Amino acid sequence: MATPSDPTSWEANAAARRQKKGPPFKFLVPLVYAPILPLIRLSLRRNPVLRDRLFIGVLVGAFAHGAYLVYPFSPSIWPCLGAV
Numbered sequence: 026m027a028t029p030s031d032p033t034s035w036e037a038n039a040a041a042r043r044q045k046k047g048p049p050f051k052f053l054v055p056l057v058y059a060p061i062l063p064l065i066r067l068s069l070r071r072n073p074v075l076r077d078r079l080f081i082g083v084l085v086g087a088f089a090h091g092a093y094l095v096y097p098f099s100p101s102i103w104p105c106l107g108a109v
Contacts, residue, residue, distance in 0.1 A: 058083055062083060
């Protein structure tokens, strides 16, 4: 049983109180770039080179954002990034 002076229970309570109250913007980003993909395809029909490059660029950004959300980027897991 944890005593009131136990630092682990105090840290857990402090972490629970510090939670942000706003929306998690990192999870709302797909709501921005998902409608952009069809708009790129429709609006740039006359310029297929720019259309394809822009479409692929947005897809690469979307997959990079997904990888950022799925995999924790920390120096202990990715030693090649080094301690920043």
